[in-house]
Amino acid sequence: MQRHAWGRSPAGLATEAAVTGAVACVVDVRCTPERLTPGFEHHLSRRSLGVVYALFAVGLAAGAWASRPGVGR
Structure with a gap:
């Protein structure tokens, strides 16, 4: 079942976006083989990658919030 941002609170959207960002970071930094990475981790500090x-x-949160029906239309 597909979930939509419609009717979600800003806090709920922010939480889901933060979890998605954290998972993306772990997958990109820990799970992806080095030969498949573009090498950003060699040019940026850990803090910069975190940012x-x-x-x-x-x-992600801003896009989900802005895509709600009736917003800006």
């Missing part, structure tokens, strides 16, 4: 994934989560 990148945090901003990814913010973007």
